[in-house]
Amino acid sequence: MIRKAITAAALVLASTGIAAAPAAADSLGCTATYTITTVWGGSQSQGALAQVTVHNSGSSAIKGWRVSWRYTDGTVVTQVGGAVSLPVIGLPGVYAFGNESYNGDIPIGGSTVFGLMTSGGGGRAPGVTCTPA
Numbered sequence: 001m002i003r004k005a006i007t008a009a010a011l012v013l014a015s016t017g018i019a020a021a022p023a024a025a026d027s028l029g030c031t032a033t034y035t036i037t038t039v040w041g042g043s044q045s046q047g048a049l050a051q052v053t054v055h056n057s058g059s060s061a062i063k064g065w066r067v068s069w070r071y072t073d074g075t076v077v078t079q080v081g082g083a084v085s086l087p088v089i090g091l092p093g094v095y096a097f098g099n100e101s102y103n104g105d106i107p108i109g110g111s112t113v114f115g116l117m118t119s120g121g122g123g124r125a126p127g128v129t130c131t132p133a
Contacts, residue, residue, distance in 0.1 A: 020113070029058035032067045032130035037115075051115045052083075054130060056106040063110025064104040064133030068096040082114030097115075098133065 031054075045129040054065050066086065071093040077085075083097035098104075103112040 026056075026060035027054070028060055028062055028132040030062060030065050030130040030132050031055050031057045032065075032128040034069065034125045034128045036125055037107045047078075047117065047119045049052045049115065050116055050125070052128060053111050053112050053113050054099075054106065055111040056108055056132075058132065059108060061105065061107050062132040064099050065106070066096060066098045066133055067128050068094065069126035069128045071121060071126055073121040073124055075118050075126075077116050078102045078119050079117040080114065081116070082112075083116075104133070 005013075023040065033053045033055070034050060035053070036048050036050045038113050052067060054067060056062050065115055067083075068086075068088070070091060075093070077095055080097060082100060082103060084100060086096040086098050088094045088096050100114075103114070
């Protein structure tokens with residue numbers, strides 16, 4: 001009965017020249033912003049605190065995320081909170097972090113933040129890549 005009603009509705013729309021638009025596919029996406037929040041000892045080479053904001057930029061909720069970047073100035077991450085360090089093989093200075101169990105789900109337009117402590121380097125925030133998991 002339902003199939004007959006759907007078929008009849010489709011025939012009516014087709015006969016009037018009205019076409020049903022295909023549904024847009026949901027997309028997964030995220031962006032991340034690295035911000036230096038505190039510098040001590042006069043310069044970042046003495047140490048700094050930073051935060052990374054992970055934002056869901058897609059049209060569907062995400063269930064996990066991964067961010068990565070490369071320091072080219074000798075900066076070293078000494079501590080992280082709110083994210084899990086992920087193994088990285090390759091160039092020196094590359095770091096990758098994934099979500100904790102409690103902050104991986106991000107609704108459309110939502111965000112989460114994690115923090116880290118660094119030492120060394122010249123005080124420049126790196127460009128960050130974000131990938132939904």
